[in-house]
Amino acid sequence: MTAAAQTMPAEGWTTADGRKIGPVLMEMKNITLRFGGVKAITDISFDIREGEIRAIIGPNGAGKSSMLNVISGFYVPQEGEVWFRGARRPPMKPYEVARQGIARTFQNIALFEGMSVLNNIMTGRLTMMNTNIAQQALWWGRAQREEDEHREKVEKIIDFLEIQHIRKTPVGRLPYGLKKRVELARALAAEPKLLLLDEPMAGMNVEEKEDMCRFILDVNDEFGTTIALIEHDMGVVMDLSDRVVVMDYGKKIGDGSPDDIRSNQAVIDAYLGVSHD
Numbered sequence: 001m002t003a004a005a006q007t008m009p010a011e012g013w014t015t016a017d018g019r020k021i022g023p024v025l026m027e028m029k030n031i032t033l034r035f036g037g038v039k040a041i042t043d044i045s046f047d048i049r050e051g052e053i054r055a056i057i058g059p060n061g062a063g064k065s066s067m068l069n070v071i072s073g074f075y076v077p078q079e080g081e082v083w084f085r086g087a088r089r090p091p092m093k094p095y096e097v098a099r100q101g102i103a104r105t106f107q108n109i110a111l112f113e114g115m116s117v118l119n120n121i122m123t124g125r126l127t128m129m130n131t132n133i134a135q136q137a138l139w140w141g142r143a144q145r146e147e148d149e150h151r152e153k154v155e156k157i158i159d160f161l162e163i164q165h166i167r168k169t170p171v172g173r174l175p176y177g178l179k180k181r182v183e184l185a186r187a188l189a190a191e192p193k194l195l196l197l198d199e200p201m202a203g204m205n206v207e208e209k210e211d212m213c214r215f216i217l218d219v220n221d222e223f224g225t226t227i228a229l230i231e232h233d234m235g236v237v238m239d240l241s242d243r244v245v246v247m248d249y250g251k252k253i254g255d256g257s258p259d260d261i262r263s264n265q266a267v268i269d270a271y272l273g274v275s276h277d
């Protein structure tokens, strides 16, 4: 941990642009993850605070996606503890983690290509649906009301992300940048407390990246969503993030503000000094 990170007030702080960063929301304590003989993550600790945009960066194979998979419950680490909202999280299935308020997007888009944009986004609300099929048969009115509420929430997200014009279009027909936006919409439909974005700008052109940056900032600002993202575009990372964790060969080699990271010699040697877009 850097000196700056050590002196951070427990209750949080206000950023230069007036956003409120709150207390610790998630804490990873001494996480180690192995795949057979391969150590993907070695003894890494860091925290994510309420309301912040936290980036995880590092060279290919550094362990970034593995870390995101630990946070979202896809992988259970052999060592270490995951704390969320002040409590230690026992090993959980990904859907249980999702119910706790953690949603994610994937490095490779994972949408239903044949389904409309609207229906894809509706799937983001599945973990929140209470009424089961038997109840629906017995008590149509309640199920209908629930469906209406879900639709209303989804429509708001569609407006927010400016995708009204494609709401009926099958996702498979959309250009790449819009697919990524639909994936973001689906994750937001779960109304997450913590949103995990795995390379949200990968494969995008400049204009698409600008749009995505704006939407990420707006989501954080308007919904108060805490965001952790993996990204290789350093311009984007340094512009968007409040704090950055740097990984290399499964170890943490830096943790601090974008300015701390830019001037961290170990980070420059391992990552920033080389081309990686």
Ligand SMILES: Nc1ncnc2c1ncn2[C@@H]1O[C@H](COP(=O)(O)OP(=O)(O)OP(=O)(O)O)[C@@H](O)[C@H]1O
Pocket (backbone or CB within 6 Å): 035, 038, 039, 040, 058, 059, 060, 061, 062, 063, 064, 065, 066, 067
């Ligand atoms: N399911 C798996 N089985 C075996 N090894 C894995 C698995 N997932 C990741 N690894 C290994 O763990 C290490 C870290 O991989 P990871 O994908 O987390 O890195 P990364 O920083 O996300 O890389 P990239 O930027 O290329 O996506 C690599 O050596 C990788 O080969």
